[in-house]
Amino acid sequence: MDFNLTDDQRMLAETLGRYLAQRYPIERRHAAAASALGYDPDVWQGLVELGAVAALLPEAVGGLGGGGFDIMTVFEQAGRALVQEPLLGALLVGQALARADESERWRGHWQRLHEGAVVALAHAEPDAHHARWSVATVAQHNPAGWVLDGHKAVVPFGAQAQGWLVSARVGGGVHERDGIALFWVPRSAPGAQLRDYRRIDGGRAAELELRTVQLDAHALVVGPTRGADVLDGVLDAGLLALSAEALGAMEVAFEHTRQHLQTRQQFGRPIGSFQALQHRMVDLWMGLEQTRSAVINAAAAWDGDDPMQRAWACAAAKASVGRHGTHLAEEAIQLHGGMGMTWELPLAHYAKRLVMVDHELGDEDHHLQRCIELMRQRAAASA
Template sequence: MNFDLSDEQRMLKDSVDRLIAEQYDFESRKTYAAQPDGWSRKRWAQFAEMGLLALPFSEEDGGFGGGPVETMLVMEAFGRGLVLEPYLSTVVVCGNLLRLGASAAQRADLIPSISDGGLLMAFAHGETQSRFDLADVATTARKEGDGWLLNGAKRHVLHGDSADWLIVSARVSGDRRDRDGIALFLVDAKAVGVARRSYTVQNGWRAADVDLCNVRVPSTALIGTTAEALPLIERVVDIALTAICTEAVGAMEKATEITVEYLKVRKQFGVTIGSFQALQHRAVDMLVAVEQARSMAMFATMMADEKDAVERSRSISAAKVQIGKSARFVGTQAIQLHGGIGVTEECNVGHYYRHLTVLEILFGDTHHHLSALALAGGLPSAA
């Protein structure tokens, strides 16, 4: 199998890596986090100018027709910089929900605005009781006249506080955990009946809890067909998990680099602690964990477009398990090798540890995906 990047992909990688190196150092990130949105609108506009916000959309919809590999290159660089902007929520998650499920009219109305940086979106799906079960939806949508009436509560909506529009999952029929009966709706985040309570996540990202009380939306707000949204949600979550895996690889790689540099300059007993063989072994173990994670992230990337939903989910769950294990190991070792300074706000390695912790639980933690993998019959075969 050919793992070489095309000329266009190499250009994309070089440009994004350069952007993160020049514009997203640790001190700059602090200034972005202090802004009202918790991230930089200026950087977001720069992402738009570079074409990053149009990357996954087809050329017919005004995008660049990028695929999982292009997303992998962007997300790995973003992991190295601990990027705060809502790329995952707006472009990767909501963008793919629109790309794969929306009507031509909906795509024509929304995708150009996403691509030029003028529209922010968030996926409001998780609920208090649902944990990682994508089919567990208690929010309801009732047909009323030529529209719908939405009621319910969504929790931990990533970047839901700054989103202009929400994509909301709601049950139109069946019991709370039925696979059938779920629909997706476009909801104006400022519509009457929508209440948002924002907060900062452990890694510096912003999120919101969203309450929906008799929120009226027109019939044109429905994405796809009524009551058959779960397969679309599962497919897009698999795409998001692939992006999360590659972002975690970037964060782990940078945390390892920072730790090795620290071992080279920190002195104890008159010598640099990097001269101690036991600590050298730990650094090597970190590098091995990063490379194991990178291999599985590449595997997940290759499987992101797999048509067989069972095989795709099983493969991506396997990747998420390895990523979770590697992330926990690399993060804890980075903190341990830095000593007490590693947990201070001023030390950047502690922020990488926090970020890896959030990525490990996003859309299912290691234990969840290990259980899913076991129920699906174990690791995918080499064939």
């Protein structure tokens, strides 16, 4: 198996890296985070024009790839620059629409994604505790179409989105895998209420209340017979993306810390010459390289033909990010001393983002348990 990037992927990584280095300094990111949108529209449009969104989508929907290493390439560069623009929503919704029932019907949505439309997946719920199939939102069929009732929590850029891809239960119990469908809910839908707020690591999120939201029959994107399978693939794509983003942030945080240890003087020599600090840096480097291997493995599994291997590899990458990313964030702060906590130092924002990535789409403990369950399923199937 070839783990190397293609020429196109390397070119995309270099192009995105140069663009973000020139156009997205940390001060511009802070200004965007403090704005009502929570992102910079000009930077977002620039990323779209450079092909960042197209690279996340399969060719069947007009994209440029949508493979595991395409996702890794885009999000690793995003993590290196602490990009908070709505790339994750474009990935999740785009991947879902590519798997939609009667997918040609959603061609207009594909086009809007390529033009930079802000969209969001509304799946998580307040009492779900990261459980993938915990969906209490209900969709009832009537002669006019569908009626949705429920509450979706922490929807990234939910208040800024032009519409939401909402998971809702058509049948089965609240925690059952079967009976989940996906619906497209436009921003203008009566009964959809939002509470917008800033996230502590930048960007914005929203609580989405669906109170007797009437949708027409064409709002159904994926029916209940395929809903869980589609969500599996979409959420695994999200795990790969977040893991790659964390890898990029870890690379920068590690390099900033290494440079600090080489330049900070104490007792007449750089503090990086002290053996105890060298040992700590070696531990961080080992964690960084283990995370890199886990993310590459997840990207390769994403392009494979084994859904269970894909699920295990993506969960393992996310668990690795949770452990090593959080550890690197904490150690980098300590090795910088008191200045590591200051707003003015970019490192503090990288550390904050690494800690928060651990909690998106399931934390380390959740995905370690998921890895165990998937291995048990594999063993039972082969017995």
